[in-house]
Structures are given as C-alpha cells and as structure tokens.
Amino acid sequence: ARNLVKRFGHPANWMRRSSLVHAVSDVSLAVARGETLAIVGESGCGKSTLGRLLLRLLNPTEGQVFFEGEEITALPPAQMRALRSRLQIIFQDPFASLNPRMSVRQILAEPIRLHRIETGSAVNDRVDELMRRVGLRADWADRYPHEFSGGQRQRIGIARALAGGPKLIVGDEPVSALDVSIQAQVINLLEGLKGDFGLTLVIVAHDLAVIRHMSDRVAVMYLGEIVELAEADALYEAPLHPYTAALLEAIPVSDPARRGERALLQGDVPSPTAPPSGCRFHTRCPHARPRCTSDHPVLETVEGGRQVACHFWREIQSAGVSAPVAGE
Ligand code: SF4
Ligand code: MG
Secondary structure, three states: OEEEEEEEOOHHHOOOHHHOEEEEEEEOOOOOOOOEEEEEOOOOOOHHHHHHHHHOOOOOOEEEOEEOOEEOOOOOHHHHHHHHOOEEEEOOOOOOOOOOOOOHHHHHHHHHHHOOOOOOOHHHHHHHHHHHHOOOOHHHHHOOHHHOOHHHHHHHHHHHHHHOOOOEEEEEOOOOOOOHHHHHHHHHHHHHHHHHHOOEEEEEEOOOOOOOOOOOEEEEEEOOEEEEEEEHHHHHHOOOOHHHHHHHHOOOOOOHHHHOOOOOOOOOOOOOOOOOOOOOOOOOOOOOOHHHHHOOOOOEEOHHHOEEOOOOHHHHHHOOOOOOOOOO
C-alpha cells in the first residue's frame, strides 16, 4: 500500500469539509508473502478501514494498493471479481456475517462454485474437507449458523474465507467477539491453516496480548496513522512510541502488586473528524512538549529497520521511561 488516504463524508453534510472523517491518513506499508502482520490500535484508529483498503473492499480516497506486484487500485469490477477469491476477510462478528437462512453447506459451496474451484458433486466433498480443516465435523455442514457456538461460527467464517483458495486473508478482530477461553483455539487454528494453505495474514486487533505469539510484525495505528511498525519481538520488548508503550501497559497483568506501577492510557481517542494538530497523540501523551502540538512527526525508519513517528523517541528511550510491564 502506498500513501493510502481514506476520508468518509458524513451523508447529512457531505459538502462541509469539517465533517469529513479522516479514517486513514497517508499510510504506506508492505506485507511479505507468508507473513503475519498485526495492525493494532484502539477503536476508531482506522485499522479496520486500512484492512478493507488492502483487500479493496473499500476504495481509497488517495493512494495505491498493490497485490503480487500488480496495482489493483483502479481494477475494473470484472477483474476485481476474478481476484476476489485471493483476497478474503474474516469478520469480527461471526454471526452477523453468516446468512441465517443458508445452511453451512450452502454458505461454503457458494464461493467454491463462484470461483470455479470445484463443480458438481465435488463441491460437496470440498465443503466436507473445509469443515474438517477448521476442526468441525463434516456432517454438521447441513446445519444452520444458529446451531453453532460463537467459536464454531468463527470457524465457519474461516472456512468460507478459505473456500476460494485465498492468498491474503485479513482478519478484522477475528477473536474479539469470542470468549477468552476460545480465543486461543481460533488463533491456533489460523496459525496452522496459514502454514497448510500458504497464506499471508493481516490481523486487525485492539489488544496487543491476543496477537503477540502469532505476529511476525506489528503496525500500531493511532487516529489514521501508523505510529510504529516493528518486528513483534522487538516491539513487545522495547516499544519506541509512547502510544505503543501505553497499549502494552494496558495488557492485564495477573499480579495485583504490579498494577499500581502502570500508567494507563488516559481519556478517549479524539474525534477523527478533527484530529489534533502536530502529533495526533499529543493530547494523551505523557511525554508531550510544546513542539508536539505544532509539528507533525513523520514515520521514520530507525535502527533495525523499525519505524516510529515521534519527535522525542530517542530521549524517551534513553531516559528509560515506561518500561513495559507486559503480562504474559
Ligand atoms: Fe508524544 Fe510528542 Fe512523541 Fe507525539 S511526538 S508521541 S506527543 S513525545
Ligand atoms: Mg474495527
């Protein structure tokens, strides 16, 4: 993705510039084949929008999207449909995303037929196979979505994403609607399928804990911008951006004695219709200085190929402030 911008107009007053939602502002990133990239931030930071832009489920206001070296930003609908089987999404709410009037077999058969993966009776065999691959019994395919638990429905959502033979799957908070006890199972399933099917994954999440062990790299977004992008291990060990540090500190810790030490993120994310001037994080940043209110920090590449957008990250690091107390 190159210099992606997405603005949404409010339908009631689309002519007023001040009502535009700046969902994604000048985001560039590359996802390598076979990689798992996590996009993390609080709700309203633009991460779901970015995920949909990468799949071209949304068209960017500005900028370009490439897939396997080919620009797909302005691909005509017929060509985009042909590519759709390669670019798939798993939704946050597995119930809302499954048609309640269709059996699971019908839900899974649709993309198989549409993308001509199989025809005739081989479609049913393929459905059975997909059910087994996501850990469900093949004979359950004739049931309806409401007959399954939340975790099982998300497995069906994953099977549907797999049905057309995808290369890139974006999971939009794929486990955040599930019970904590089920989350790890679904994450493990995704990791296993990634290897088996040769997938590239982009996982959108609001919680750094959930995606810790499955991510190769993590992009942290705040108010439409990437503020830090790094290898997962490096990021969890030593976050460079104050916002990343705050998100890590928000991970629940089991030891009550350590809770007092943690500086939790204060306040809400400002409105994306009027992002703060200068550094967009300055209204909540514990390290903000006068320069931060006027001067917009750009995402720069620093040691180890990490990227960070903060004027003072070096000073903050060398002062040793806010060493993360990330819960395992
Ligand atoms: Fe905080 Fe300033 Fe860095 Fe923004 S630029 S994260 S306000 S120190
Ligand atoms: Mg979202």
